Amino acid sequence: MPRVVIFDEFGGPEVMHVVEEALAEPAAGEVRVRMEAFAVNPLDQMMRSGASPAPVPLPQARLGVEGTGVVDALGPGTTGLSIGDPVILTAVPDANVRGSYADYTTVPASRVVVRPTGLGITEAAAVWVAFSTAYGALVEKAGMRPGDHVLITAASGGVGRAAMQIARQIGAVPIAVTRHAAKEDELLAAGAAAVVATDHADIVEAVAHHTGGTGADVVLDLVMGPGQQDLLKAARPGGTLVAAGFLDPRPAPFPAGPPLTVFSYRSFEHTLDAVVVKRMAAFLNAGLRLGALRPAVDDKAFSLDAVVEAHRHLEKGLHAGKKIVVTTS
Template identity: 60%
Template sequence: MSRVVVFDETGAPEVLRIIDEPVGDPGIDEVRIKVEAIGINRLDQMVRAGMSPRPIRMPHARLGVEATGTIDALGAEVEGWAIGDAVVVTAVPDMDINGTYAEHIVLPADRVIARPAGLDATSAAALWVAYSTAYGALVEKVAMRPGHHVLITAASSSVGLAAIQIANQIGAVPLAVTRHAAKRDILLATGAAAVIVTDHDDVVEATHRHTAGAGADIVLDSVMGPGLAQLADAAKPFSGTLVTVGWLDPRPAPFPASPITMIRYMSFEHTLDPVAVRRIAAFLTAGIRTGALHPTIDSVFTLDDIVAAHHHLEQGHQVGKIVVTI
């Protein structure tokens, strides 16, 4: 049997419960993974709370799009993998049915990559969603280049911290935006060229000050909400790009009047494309090997403490990734 987190109704973290289910066998082109650790994402919270961007199947819905572990069973036609291989999950588009909050998961073999050498399970669980989202938006979608000034909102989130590191790996200049001055030091230590604290800084003025008046080449926004129009004013007129990758603020976002390019980025655009996944994996593996990329862990819980992990996520004070070990 395998322990699995499920919920029968949406609501507070207490709707989550752990049950025992039979361990499934992989199909012909599938692998079964013995999960070692999972990453907790804001999307998990939204689905659990009833704010899913798409309908979910209930009761007995599952959660989770991120995990790492070892292969413990192979489908009949799977090639290139062996039992015992350490892997990272790259996409679970149907989390309510096959979510990763479990001791075992079965996935198509093309939905995993090799775990980068040197990463333990906790760090590997914090890698894929944050870094593939930041890489996909900045490199694949908006073609970030060396020398670009990149304004990054929610910079202490796992995606924000990944974006800072990836910008530095490319040779761009990351400008971090945070609400709290207490997070300044860790953002600078992560590699931010400057930190803009919205509690007492004007984002537009500060961005222009740090870019010699030009404005940001790229704005990477995980927040949305009413502040979106102001962020657009921080970008370079005409040549600047604002790319949104999240919606931490559920309030309506006004359409900016600034003459810039706006892009709504969804990571499945690339994580469901095997060719793009290979590019992302190569980039991340190289960054891990050289030390340019290093996942930031906020806290670690056990599967038995999944409710506490979700409460911690809802408080919104974390810096980096919340990880649950199995």
């Protein structure tokens, strides 16, 4: 019987376990996807531990907002896809019910896109959440343009790396922010035009230096918390800050300082919009063809039966900001 990862209580990785469940039939307008691989995301960790911003009903909650596989069955009236099509999941807002940590999942047909040609299974499993979040925040929300100086926090993480690549593809100038100067060479190699290490430099002064004194046109804040005040000061008057992360759970004071446009962003805002998803997929496909976009994947892949170990790998930071992938076969 097909396997699925569930958890019945909140806690550490050990609360997850693999069970067998009957194969579900897709409803009208849905597809059933035979999963080949999925990525482990911080949101999965938050759901599992009880720290998710949205409630997670227990018991038998599922996990997984990202993955790739092959269309295995079509529900009544489903069009535009065929059995055997390789696809990527684009949105799983009800991951506690349809999560990708499984051999199979059913989703509305509008929530998958055809897997880009030439993209391997592990990369396909790890590409969508990071790149759609970064694209949605920077392009759709902030209106990033060529020549913009873009300040990116948590730059060594999956979304941060994707944001640097997307900025480069647009013709913008990505400035990476990290807490550790030891990551500077790695971030430059990943696409940063400049790196600000907050353990060695004042972020406001450093950004002024890298922007010729004008400040950042766009700030992508993937951390939040009290540190956001320094980011606001590093932006130019009239610039834009997009708060798209939650790595620091402490309150972020009400924005003060230069006049800015401030947005709060969550990826489902766009990944549930079929028109925007079409633009996202076209942008991603173009970037992949040109070699401008590529997901950073951890060297170690895990099997479904080792999903607990995969989460421990995430919590220990052994993935160095790269996506952790679990394969189902």
